[in-house]
Amino acid sequence: MKRVLSLLLLTVAIAKATLLPSISFEKPFDQISADGVREISDDFTFGGHAQVNRHFVRLTTDRQSKRGYIWSKNTLGSTQLSRAEFTIILTFRISGQAERWYGDGIGLWITTEPRHVDGANHGFTDKFTGFGVVIDTFVNMEQRGGHKDVLFLTNDGTKSVDDLLHGEKKGCDAKGLRYHERNANFSPSLSMSRMKIQFINNRVTIQLDPTDSGVWSPACHSDVVDLTSNWYSQATIGITGSTGSLADTHDIIGLQVYDTVDDQDIAAEDAKIFEDRLPAQAIENLDDISQVNSAKVKRLQKQYNRMIEDFEHEFAALKEETSNTIAKLRKQEQEDSRRIAELEAWVNGRVNEKVDSKVKEIEANVDNKLDEKLSTASSSGWKMPFFLLLLGLAGAAAFTYKKYQELRKSHLL
Numbered sequence: 001m002k003r004v005l006s007l008l009l010l011t012v013a014i015a016k017a018t019l020l021p022s023i024s025f026e027k028p029f030d031q032i033s034a035d036g037v038r039e040i041s042d043d044f045t046f047g048g049h050a051q052v053n054r055h056f057v058r059l060t061t062d063r064q065s066k067r068g069y070i071w072s073k074n075t076l077g078s079t080q081l082s083r084a085e086f087t088i089i090l091t092f093r094i095s096g097q098a099e100r101w102y103g104d105g106i107g108l109w110i111t112t113e114p115r116h117v118d119g120a121n122h123g124f125t126d127k128f129t130g131f132g133v134v135i136d137t138f139v140n141m142e143q144r145g146g147h148k149d150v151l152f153l154t155n156d157g158t159k160s161v162d163d164l165l166h167g168e169k170k171g172c173d174a175k176g177l178r179y180h181e182r183n184a185n186f187s188p189s190l191s192m193s194r195m196k197i198q199f200i201n202n203r204v205t206i207q208l209d210p211t212d213s214g215v216w217s218p219a220c221h222s223d224v225v226d227l228t229s230n231w232y233s234q235a236t237i238g239i240t241g242s243t244g245s246l247a248d249t250h251d252i253i254g255l256q257v258y259d260t261v262d263d264q265d266i267a268a269e270d271a272k273i274f275e276d277r278l279p280a281q282a283i284e285n286l287d288d289i290s291q292v293n294s295a296k297v298k299r300l301q302k303q304y305n306r307m308i309e310d311f312e313h314e315f316a317a318l319k320e321e322t323s324n325t326i327a328k329l330r331k332q333e334q335e336d337s338r339r340i341a342e343l344e345a346w347v348n349g350r351v352n353e354k355v356d357s358k359v360k361e362i363e364a365n366v367d368n369k370l371d372e373k374l375s376t377a378s379s380s381g382w383k384m385p386f387f388l389l390l391l392g393l394a395g396a397a398a399f400t401y402k403k404y405q406e407l408r409k410s411h412l413l
Contacts, residue, residue, distance in 0.1 A: 020079040020081065024256050025255050027254060029041075037052075045073060048123070053316055058250070058251050058316060061247075062248055062317075068123070069123060069124075071116040075233065086257060087199070087262060088108070089196050090108055092193055093193065095251075102248045103138025104244050104246065105242070105250070107239070109128065109130065113236060120161050130227070130232075131225050133151070135151075136149060137178045138246055145169040148169045148173060149172065150177075151169060152223055154223070175210070190212075205222040206221045214273035214274030
């Protein structure tokens with residue numbers, strides 16, 4: 001508890017922090033649209049391959065060439081923000097089945113784009129005005145400027161994607177921002193990370209809490225955004241996730257935006273997270289039966305909530321795997337049908353060729369035999385009728401002669 005109290009006293013509030021609900025969200029996501037689709041809230045849109053679950057928004061599945069996004073409908077200027085100062089805390093989870101080869105990452109954008117614009121800049125356009133922080137899990141040392149696990153990008157609307165991604169890198173290296181799902185210690189309800197963005201008078205400071213422990217690391221990076229003094233009033237907040245030839249699962253759990261930099265209220269939220277990660281209170285050290293029962297109920301409730309979150313994560317993975325398998329089977333079925341059709345066409349062609357060849361062969365044989373018969377008949381056909389005619393005439397003459405002799409003998413002649 002001493003650690004918790006020290007966290008509570010880390011920052012002294014100059015002004016009480018106020019959560020800006022119209023540009024913030026957190027689990028559970030229980031809002032359902034008229035079409036039966038789970039939504040984040042009325043103040044945020046999502047699209048691409050993003051899917052909203054009850055305890056997380058999945059920007060991309062662990063598949064290649066996926067892009068998803070979340071974008072605020074409201075600007076920072078439309079909120080209760082009264083000065084050039086705010087804090088953004090993003091809670092996310094990057095995880096996957098691969099042990100060595102994985103990518104790409106998540107981008108958090110504060111830009112004057114009124115809506116998401118797709119592009120090659122980690123799922124967002126390169127022609128933006130404002131700044132972004134990209135968590136890039138694929139280490140590509142071949143790029144000009146090297147690699148940063150956490151990459152800070154700023155643009156006045158004129159820089160290209162080559163200028164942003166292949167120039168001098170700003171940010172920091174940070175381990176532990178990606179979880180291996182096959183690790184025995186992986187639990188979706190506990191395996192999360194956080195990133196804090198502090199903005200005051202165009203200075204941006206980035207801090208990380210890689211294991212969502214409630215304890216922030218020293219500043220990852222701090223830089224000044226060279227833009228007009230009031231640009232942020234027209235800025236929206238967006239989150240993108242993308243995969244390329246390598247893949248990972250990119251989940252967003254929550255986004256909190258406060259109207260000031262760290263104060264005691266924000267520190268108190270961190271203390272609650274830290275306390276939640278502490279081992280459960282030993283029941284045997286409690287004397288009062290009501291305290292024992294209350295501790296048991298809290299422990300069971302916490303275990304139940306975590307079990308539900310873990311189950312949802314596993315169910316979403318199983319659903320996606322099943323869908324991917326069905327898609328592969330359908331593609332294979334189409335390929336098999338195409339091959340069968342080609343085989344049938346080839347067999348029919350070969351059969352037709354054989355039949356045509358046989359018919360032509362038979363026709364040729366018949367023609368040859370007919371020619372032979374006709375040739376034989378035409379060469380000997382006149383002799384037989386002439387011979388028969390001679391026999392007929394001889395017979396008729398003999399019969400006539402015989403009758404003549406009979407008549408003479410009968411004295412009739």
